[in-house]
Amino acid sequence: MIPPTWNEFLEFISDIQDNELDKPLLCQFIKIPNKCMTSIQIKQYFSKDFQKAKIKRSCKWGDREKYFLIWCVSKIIAKLQIKFQEVYLYQVFEKLSNILDLPEEFLLTKWLSLLNYKLKLQPWKQEEDDLLIELRQQYSGPKDWTIITREFIKRSQTVRYPKQIRERFNNVINPNINKNEFNKDEILFIFREAQNKDKNWAGISKIMPGRTDNQIKNVYNSIIRKISNEMRMNYYSEVDEQVIQNLIIQQNNYDPKMISSLLEEFKRKKPCVKTESCSDYSQTSEPYFQGVPFQMACPYISYSPFQFQNIYFCFPQFYLLPHQSQIATQNFNET
Known part of the structure; x- marks a missing residue:
């Protein structure tokens, strides 16, 4: 039987009180804070700082508070000779709430935040x-x-x-989950919303009843991956992904072969615009076209890597990013 007060608790664990915690064993179940304390420091801490800190239950616990809780629970486990998973069966937190004068729910919530991520397996x-x-x-x-x-x-x-x-x-x-395959309208809707909401899957799921954010994310990534595989791309950048998004939305189609063939067609095209430097703007690194800043003169001209060196795509609704402008100018001058 675990005693109800702190002094009785210390007497209860007197034979193991000064034993060091088995940290390698504990690390299998919980995350040990960087700052640890000895048994003497634990007792001093409880009588001073912890008594003050426990009043502020809503504040974020630091390493000392976390280690203190780990120390108390570990001593109870060792004394009762129970397994780690049995702390709930033996009502350890209910007993500990009396010892520390803190709500059981509060201690359990703090303990859950310390659990090792591997337990999810x-x-x-x-x-x-x-x-x-x-x-x-x-x-x-x-x-x-x-x-x-x-x-x-x-x-x-x-x-x-x-x-x-x-x-x-x-x-x-969840019984309300729709586990049927996504239809064409749903997939096209996902790509439009992914562009508008910057891939906020949780936000998209709220306007697609029955579909979870995990389902939506998996469908989106699956199509992007199929297109990149068709292009034999081992890696695609954020800019590449934006170009694929734009193509799917404009063509109203997400067929990997169709999208990849469009990109291949653009690859074979010659550069559709010639960039040139203007002497009046020689101090700036931004490219100019006929004396006008390139982005102002040609707002719909875009460059996308896609592992095609020195290829510039002309495609409506694409825009030239600043760092791409510099790349385009440099590549053109080299040729």
């Missing part, structure tokens, strides 16, 4: 999914995921993150 069980669906029906608010996580852990004795639980429900087991 644990496969989900059917009973866990069923419990999660039940809890989500009970707590349906947008900010209820922390509550759901606490209830989930207490009832399943399984270590899960709030983010992991939220993503599991939203992307996998």
Whole structure:
């Protein structure tokens, strides 16, 4: 039985109080802060700084507060000779809340933030999914995921993150998810919105009922990847991706062969405009065309790498980026 007060707790763990924590073992389950303390420092810290800090429960915990919590939980695990995953089964945080005079939910939330990311690799069980669906029906608010996580852990004795639980429900087991294949209209809509919303997948999913942000992102990336494979591109830049976006939107088609053939056609074209330097603007690095800044004279002329050296594309709705202007001028002068 874990005693309810700090002094009784120290007496309870007196035989292991001064033992160093097994950090290699702990690192398998939790993230150890950089700043650690000895047992003597722990006791001094609790009597001084922690008593002051615990009043400010909403403030962000530093390394000392985190290590203090890890130290307390680790001592209880060692004393009771239980496994790491059994801290919830033995109600460790309920007992610790009495010792530290802090709410159990608060301590559990802080503990969850320390869990090692590798714990997410644990496969989900059917009973866990069923419990999660039940809890989500009970707590349906947008900010209820922390509550759901606490209830989930207490009832399943399984270590899960709030983010992991939220993503599991939203992307996998939500009954409202539309798991049918995306049709043409949906895919074209995704590309238009990806351009307008700068690939804000969560924002796009809000205007596509039944489709998750993960589904939308995967469909988008899959098409971009298929087009790049058709072009035999091992790497594509952000500018390349923007050009593909523009082509798909203008052609109202995302067929990889069609889009790649259009790009190949532009590749075979000769340069459609000649850039020249103007003596009146010799002090600037911006290219000029017939004495006028290039972007003002030819707002629809674009250069895109696509691994085609010294090729300049003429395509409506494309624009010349400043760093591309310098590249275009340099390449032209070399020729």
